[in-house]
Amino acid sequence: MLRIEHLQVSYGDIQVLWDVSLNVPEKAIVALLGPNGAGKSTTLKTVVGMMRPLDGKIWFCGQDITAQQPHQIVNSGMYLVPEWRGTFSTLSVLENLELGAFVPHARPQKEQTMKRVFELFPRLHERRAQKAGTLSGGERQMLAIGRALMAQPKMLILDEPSLGLAPLVVQNIFDTIQYINQQGVTILIVEQNIHKALEIASYGYIIETGAIMGEGTSADLMSNQRIQKAYLGI
Amino acid sequence: MDISVGIVGQSLLSAVLVGSLYGLAALGLSLVFGVLKVLNVAHGELLMLGGYTAFWLFNLLGIDPYLSLVVVIPVLIVIGIGLHLGLFRHVVQFDEEHRIKNSLLIGFGLALILQTIAIRLFTADDRSIATSYSTNAWELLGLRLPIVRFSGLVIGILVVIGLQWFLHRTVIGKAIRATAEDWRTAALTGINVQRMYLITFALGAALSGLAGMLVALQFSVNPNIGLSWTLKALIVVVLAGLGSMPGTFIAGILLALVEAVSSLIFGGQYRELVGLIIFLIILSVRPQGLFGAKYA
Secondary structure, eight states: OEEEEEEEEEETTEEEEEEEEEEEOTTOEEEEEOOTTSSHHHHHHHHTTSSOOSEEEEEETTEEOTTOOHHHHHHTTEEEEOTTOOOOTTSBHHHHHHHHTTSGGGSTTHHHHHHHHHHHOHHHHHTTTSBGGGSOHHHHHHHHHHHHHHTOOSEEEEESTTTTOOHHHHHHHHHHHHHHHHTTOEEEEEESOHHHHHHHOSEEEEEETTEEEEEEEHHHHHHOHHHIIIIIOO | OHHHHHHHHHHHHHHHHHHHHHHHHHHHHHHHHHHHOOOOTTHHHHHHHHHHHHHHHHHHHOOOHHHHHHHHHHHHHHHHHHHIIIIIHHHTTSOHHHHHHHHHHHHHHHHHHHHHHHHHHHOSOOBOOOOTTTTOEEEETTEEEEHHHHHHHHHHHHHHHHHHHHHHHSHHHHHHHHHHHOHHHHHHTTOOHHHHHHHHHHHHHHHHHHHHHHHHHHSOBOTTOHHHHHHHHHHHHHHHOSSOHHHHHHHHHHHHHHHHHHHHHHOGGGHHHHHHHHHHHHHHHOTTOSSOOOOO
16 A cells, blocks of 8 residues: 655755665554664655655555655545644644544545544543643544544554553553554554554564664564564563 | 813724724734744735725725725735745745744845835825715714724724634634644645645735725825834734734734823823833733743
8 A cells, every 4th residue: 555665865964764665555554663763753754745755756555656745645545643643732622633634535524533533532522622732642642543533544654652651541542543453544653662563563664773674574573583682672 | 181081082092993903904914924934024015005006996996995995905815925926935945943034034125125116106105095984083972983993993803803713613714723833733634734824825915905905094105104014013913922813903902002101191202112111021021922822
């Protein structure tokens, strides 16, 4: 569904991604893993059109989206929940969700989708009239995912969904991600919490200092000694 | 004693009416600054062009100034779209900090160009729209209420209500507020940020055109009025803080009231100075402005 081919990206003179290629098949959960500063967020920014690559191609649903604007990419069915959560703190929870359905293809079913989001996150229903800025970290992540669902994406990209959340909330968020995937949404998840991510993903890529250093099924990666040593603390 | 109460009442009433023009002039500037993070210092020149458009429609074609708004506003929208696509579209590619610096340079240049063009085309004479009802006034509790001035207050309130409705009840309005808060997240939501900037800039130009008509009707226009209106609007915007349309309008009236009270107490020559001192005091106590949200 998403194919990244030989991506080269730089900030000014400093190149930060070197020949990054990865593939996310339809209906799969794929994890992009690696330490802080490895280039995970840069990869995502480039995929959604917030940064332009020096070289390389990005294909989504058979279309070349390398040169597209962010809003065009969202319109074609890919949705990124960024590391900074991506909610509007001066808008109410309800307005945040409404804007999630801003893309034309999601607008007609806005009411039904919102009902489903409230079923998934009853907390958001309780807080619907509140400004998003007053929510707790976990609630804000729920709102960010709820907003993404409002857009009825074919593919959901989550950047560090566990960042800064209590373990219980993290479990809840990961269960939800798995549930969303079972509804037919393809998922690319970027995580520092490698163990958690590999539990729900079927395939993973390891990125270090801007290059893909390894890839494999989750089982392979979990049993790989080097990865165990470097990331899983085993 | 009776006389002085009358004078005080009359000058406070006049201040409210003048202040609604300050508020109207500031609404467009506040909207553009708040959403695009671009400070258009040629805002007053757009107001001047709106005033001239209404003046010529009245003088050459005899079109009533209120009716002429159906032409003035579209003309300013077209000018606004042209300026945005030609100039400010390039500025909003930068980070917020660079947007302000670059927009100041472009705005000053633009202001000079528009002034010069206006002098060439219209001469430097003062022009005002003198309708048959321009001098009509109502008597209210012994105070004089000139109807064209009163209309500014009414129009101002209607515009604020309209803007509130647009920004809080329509999808495009909500998308504009979202863009103002965080354009990156807005883009990731599927909002065409550049389109929102264009709509907002055009709306800002339309508002300055409306204010320009009222200035030409209540006072007068000449090619050089732009700067003083930009400064007035800027003070009101900083005083009010960003993000609240009713707050901006009310701050306009407050500024005029402060100026009026100070000129009653200290004499007319100090009105601008006292206004600015009050402005500095309020800012040192509430840096986010009277009605602005506190930014983290």
